[in-house]
Amino acid sequence: MAEAADIQGTGPSPARRWLRRTITVAFGAPLLAGLLQAPATSTPAFAADDATGSKTVDVSLDTLAPSAPVEGDTVTITGTVTNRSKKTVTDATVDLRVGPQMTSRSEIEQVAGRTGYRRYSDPAPLADAPEVKIPRLGAGLSADFSLSVPVSDLGLDEAGVYQLGVSLTGQTSDQRYDRVLGIERTFVPYQPEPTEKKTQLTYLWPLISSAHVSAETATDDQQTPVFEDDTLAAELKPGGRLDELVSLGKDLPVTWVVDPDLLASVDAMANGYRVKNGTLRVPGKHQAVAQRWLDSLEKAVQGHKVVALPFADPDLASLAHRGKDVPGSLGHLQSATALAGTTVETILHVQPATDFAWPVDGAVDPSIVAVATSAGADKVIARSDSVRDDLPYTPTAARPFSNGTNAVVSDALLSTAFEGDMVRTENSTLAVQEFLAQSLAVTLEQPEDQRSIVVAPQRVPTVAQAQTMATALRGLAAKRWSQPSDLLAAAAAKPDPDASTAVPPGSRYPKKLRDRELPVQAFRDMKTTRDELDDFKVILTAQYRVVPPFSNAINREMSTSWRGQARAAALYRINVLEYLQTLTEGVQLVDKSDLTLSGRSATIPVTVQNKLLQDVHLVLRLTSGSKNRLNLSGERYKELPVRISGGHSQSVKFSASATVNGQVPMTAQLYTEDGTPYGQPMTFTVKVSEITATVMLVIAGGVLLLVLAGVRMYSQRKRVAARKAEAEAAETEPRPESGADAGTAPEADTPRKPEASPGDPDVDEPEQPSDPTPDTGPESGDPSGPGEKVDR
Numbered sequence: 001m002a003e004a005a006d007i008q009g010t011g012p013s014p015a016r017r018w019l020r021r022t023i024t025v026a027f028g029a030p031l032l033a034g035l036l037q038a039p040a041t042s043t044p045a046f047a048a049d050d051a052t053g054s055k056t057v058d059v060s061l062d063t064l065a066p067s068a069p070v071e072g073d074t075v076t077i078t079g080t081v082t083n084r085s086k087k088t089v090t091d092a093t094v095d096l097r098v099g100p101q102m103t104s105r106s107e108i109e110q111v112a113g114r115t116g117y118r119r120y121s122d123p124a125p126l127a128d129a130p131e132v133k134i135p136r137l138g139a140g141l142s143a144d145f146s147l148s149v150p151v152s153d154l155g156l157d158e159a160g161v162y163q164l165g166v167s168l169t170g171q172t173s174d175q176r177y178d179r180v181l182g183i184e185r186t187f188v189p190y191q192p193e194p195t196e197k198k199t200q201l202t203y204l205w206p207l208i209s210s211a212h213v214s215a216e217t218a219t220d221d222q223q224t225p226v227f228e229d230d231t232l233a234a235e236l237k238p239g240g241r242l243d244e245l246v247s248l249g250k251d252l253p254v255t256w257v258v259d260p261d262l263l264a265s266v267d268a269m270a271n272g273y274r275v276k277n278g279t280l281r282v283p284g285k286h287q288a289v290a291q292r293w294l295d296s297l298e299k300a301v302q303g304h305k306v307v308a309l310p311f312a313d314p315d316l317a318s319l320a321h322r323g324k325d326v327p328g329s330l331g332h333l334q335s336a337t338a339l340a341g342t343t344v345e346t347i348l349h350v351q352p353a354t355d356f357a358w359p360v361d362g363a364v365d366p367s368i369v370a371v372a373t374s375a376g377a378d379k380v381i382a383r384s385d386s387v388r389d390d391l392p393y394t395p396t397a398a399r400p401f402s403n404g405t406n407a408v409v410s411d412a413l414l415s416t417a418f419e420g421d422m423v424r425t426e427n428s429t430l431a432v433q434e435f436l437a438q439s440l441a442v443t444l445e446q447p448e449d450q451r452s453i454v455v456a457p458q459r460v461p462t463v464a465q466a467q468t469m470a471t472a473l474r475g476l477a478a479k480r481w482s483q484p485s486d487l488l489a490a491a492a493a494k495p496d497p498d499a500s501t502a503v504p505p506g507s508r509y510p511k512k513l514r515d516r517e518l519p520v521q522a523f524r525d526m527k528t529t530r531d532e533l534d535d536f537k538v539i540l541t542a543q544y545r546v547v548p549p550f551s552n553a554i555n556r557e558m559s560t561s562w563r564g565q566a567r568a569a570a571l572y573r574i575n576v577l578e579y580l581q582t583l584t585e586g587v588q589l590v591d592k593s594d595l596t597l598s599g600r601s602a603t604i605p606v607t608v609q610n611k612l613l614q615d616v617h618l619v620l621r622l623t624s625g626s627k628n629r630l631n632l633s634g635e636r637y638k639e640l641p642v643r644i645s646g647g648h649s650q651s652v653k654f655s656a657s658a659t660v661n662g663q664v665p666m667t668a669q670l671y672t673e674d675g676t677p678y679g680q681p682m683t684f685t686v687k688v689s690e691i692t693a694t695v696m697l698v699i700a701g702g703v704l705l706l707v708l709a710g711v712r713m714y715s716q717r718k719r720v721a722a723r724k725a726e727a728e729a730a731e732t733e734p735r736p737e738s739g740a741d742a743g744t745a746p747e748a749d750t751p752r753k754p755e756a757s758p759g760d761p762d763v764d765e766p767e768q769p770s771d772p773t774p775d776t777g778p779e780s781g782d783p784s785g786p787g788e789k790v791d792r
Contacts, residue, residue, distance in 0.1 A: 054182060092134040168183070326526075364382045395409075454490050518558070597687065618672060
């Protein structure tokens, strides 16, 4: 390598090498121009880079340790080189390149965004540093490397941020000369001694998830909640996203930013829950997982500041841009804010701060700020790419906006440092080094002034992102240029008088964020649900069983987590409203068939059914379609109060009076006690048939005849029964025998009645038996046997 040979053995510092190269380029440009005009006769020793040559090989940096070295350390870099071309790479060397000290944060940002080798901006290979030889690297193949070099050999002249490049130089089968075929850049933050003024760094640690709990509850006394799914358990299990955030955060100097809905959901799981499974509601199986997570979190937040967002983390930008004109929308934000503090305190037993509002990505405009502070939060967490400062340094985060609102402006570069795919080790390593480099650069911008900065990362970091954030914060543990602070202290810091205090106009709000906001229809759906809930709750005797679950569900409908999930958000809103309507329809009028009213007055029954598990109280109004034909207590309509026990029906009776024959339409309608119609009306018809005096006389006569006939029939039956009884008594009575053999008293003791001749009209003839048959035997003089009939 001709260029490398020029500097081998000299070992100048990076600054001197940079100066030499600049002078060489300046004086050598005319000579180079003359050479280009001459016809080429041979291939130069090191050809100019083509558009793709320096991207032939992908150089991946997997580790750099220590991430912030000091004197006496040895820096070790490991990684992999992969041949992305279809040609074999030969005679390759992996080496280190250390650039001069960087002077600004913007320069760090520019270097981080570069791809491919740049001959006139990338430093030369480090002299006398170790290198790795790779004789042959086939197409598509990879090779690992490891380089270790003492800090003293890196040429770091003074404290600052330095560019560190790892490159592969070699040849390909179609171009037989050495050239840089791949390079990767990172940064080395070098601060061997603590700075006099350290930057106060506040790092927010978000515990936020999506909505999981539905509006449904079981019918038991505990009102067991019903979850839409059981995916939250996966985040709580060991190794899950939320579990990892708690495990990492407990040992880090962070400010916890918590969505109270997440705590309430996990607490509900720990106390028993059900999960939707089609039409079934099956018991949840992860109570122990939820309880373990809550216990771990409660221990982790002890001694840390906790900030509670409004319940369910409402989307402030969507509310400001699309929802504030829908009546009642701001009321949802107020209830969500009021619920936040009590929820966190009840579950975690810590007193949270509830006066912070955090719009998505810290993007603000006047309407967002107005909405954010309308519910009581007097501090807005913005971001520096929204609130821009025209300053050569990074100002303190705290500042008063010109509209009277206090703001905490987080640093955009540090806050977005860990977005993207952090699963790849290379991405994680590069992100950590850039974060540390930027944080050191902030301190070195104005080393004589102490400033306070805030880092507000993505709302829902993945496991890999959380692990990378933790690695970066551990890199600051030595506190050589920064020291940890909390959000409350950052908000109370003295503002920089030169920092911008103007709220950016709505025209500067990012279009990509606006396109992902909740639609206006979402807030209309919330209003519909709220209105129906207000009408429903007034009839209940146990409102606490219904109002909180639905109010929380409405708050969840406004959650920031629905961004980018329009279909899922709409389905959730539909499910909440349909379930509420199912409950309201549990109290209804029972359909009845048409009636016939025969007479001037009668009672009309109307039945009300209550399928709920609690008592309800309403007013039932029955209205006559024609007062002249049929009136209710002299009026066109009549109202009666109704109180129905849970699971029962009640028949309400109305007194009606008819004056004219004909059909009269009737309407029954339930009302709340404040006069609001409840449910659908029920209609039926009453046929009035007036009865005259003549008809009544005929009917009375007929009734009298029926009564008399009944009396006569009763008398006849009584006489017949009496005769029958006498006959049976006479038939069973024994008759006396004549003479002594009969066993009676002697004839002399009894007066003898003269014998009456047959046919004597004055004497009743006794009943005589029929003549004996000819074959009858001689009569016996012995006494008759028991029950035996004696013929005379």
